[in-house]
Amino acid sequence: MKSHLDFIPQKYTQKLVEKGKFQWSAPSNIALVKYWGKKENQIPANPSISFTLNNCKTTTTLEFEPKGFTSENFSFDLFLDGIPKEDFKPKMQKFFERIAVYLPFLKDFHFTIFTQNTFPHSSGIASSASGMAAMAVNLMSIEKLFNPAMSDDYFWQKASFLARLGSGSACRSVKGSVVVWGENSSIVDSSDLFGVAFTEKIHKNFQCFQDTILLVDKGEKVVSSTVGHELMHNHPFAVQRFEQAHKNLAQMKQILIDGNLEQFVALVESEALTLHAMMMTSMPYFILMKPNTLEIINKIWKFRNETNIQVCFTLDAGANVHVLYPEEVKNEVLQFIKNELIDYCQNQQYICDEIGNGAQKII
Known part of the structure; x- marks a missing residue:
């Protein structure tokens, strides 16, 4: 080692x-x-x-x-x-x-x-x-x-x-x-x-995965990530969370190999909400999601239920929403974003991204 x-x-x-x-x-x-x-x-x-x-x-x-x-x-x-x-x-x-x-x-x-x-x-x-x-x-x-x-x-x-x-x-x-x-x-x-x-x-379902980032709030976070990490030291649920992460990572490994999109959606969204649950239950506690974050999440759930298109969300330590989905449903999901989600973004801003390959030497 x-x-x-x-x-x-x-x-x-x-x-x-x-x-x-x-x-x-x-x-x-x-x-x-x-x-x-x-x-x-x-x-x-x-x-x-x-x-x-x-x-x-x-x-x-x-x-x-x-x-x-x-x-x-x-x-x-x-x-x-x-x-x-x-x-x-x-x-x-x-x-x-x-x-x-x-x-x-x-x-x-x-x-x-x-x-x-x-x-x-x-x-x-x-x-x-x-x-x-x-x-x-x-x-x-x-x-x-x-x-x-x-x-x-x-x-x-x-x-x-x-x-x-x-x-x-x-x-x-x-x-x-x-x-x-x-x-x-x-x-x-x-x-x-x-x-x-x-x-x-990696299963072909994930090889060209898309990530459209909805810019809900571009302001500075009320609590920095550094401070947030520190609050896990005395967190009442820290031990359980760390155990959960180990199990979830092993499960995610298998999902990426097998290509099961339904399991991917469930695990990714659970992880995102768990991250924010840790913030809301630390001492001091804090909330980084905004009302529009929740509006977007609910819209994604409704769209997925109605269309059976396997699109999901994840969150970093902030209010913005990463919308994750396979490349084959890109047109449908982008239309959904334009029709129903951009009004919840600051100045209707969003960024289209996708899975990449890391650092690249230019000179």
Whole structure:
């Protein structure tokens, strides 16, 4: 079993690396079995499984040049959509502090980070997963300059490991199309330290799965996910929830192999509501769903009952609704969304996405 010590490099074969740049894109992801609650060092309290998305992604260009002097400080500038973002720098500083032991070259370079998202800023889609995943693969590209013999397996595994230290769910955005994060007895080589690609053959029902994201509320959440995770430490139902997640992940594995859409719908919706039930029963308690979230859920249930089309919803830690459905019913579901659901979205905004393949190198 892997240890975090496996990701501390012993020595580099290449001593001198000049200035350069890399550019990668990395997508967001949507969990089917949710992770809620974490231990020290970004270790999940329970395992999770997610679809990697395709269109909602972050593209990050990382320019680097040697400082030319020894320094104990990190040196970087950060731009979002070409505009300096000083308020993003503390999070990047914290990320660098966490990963410095695993990337010993970090303090030797000045970095210029240019990042942009394909989805609107503050659209309520978590950009931390895609953003930290994109940053991690860029940094691994630099480390590969120091160690050209690095294997692809090590590259991807360590990239996921580093991404996790920036934002837990980011470790599920490095590879695709289905990723498991967290030790679970039903998944070979599963780990708390990084995400692993689902190795079983996924049934054709799920291979081109669609995710239309309904933007119910684009405002800042009243409770951050970080605070929400912390509230699981003394939660009265935490033990039962963690046991449930392990069982649900094993069940989801079989569903993805067998292609049973009815079971998929039931489990995914149950997981989404369980996530929000944990929020509503923590102390202090909170509700992130909005009235329009509930309106959409009820409309989806009614549509499914009337048409027998296997469309379902899931939720992240927020008000927005991810509408999940097979590609073969795309036309019917999109018509339903346009006819009945967009009025519940802020400014009638929604984003069409689908299952994807993870981070992609551009430069």
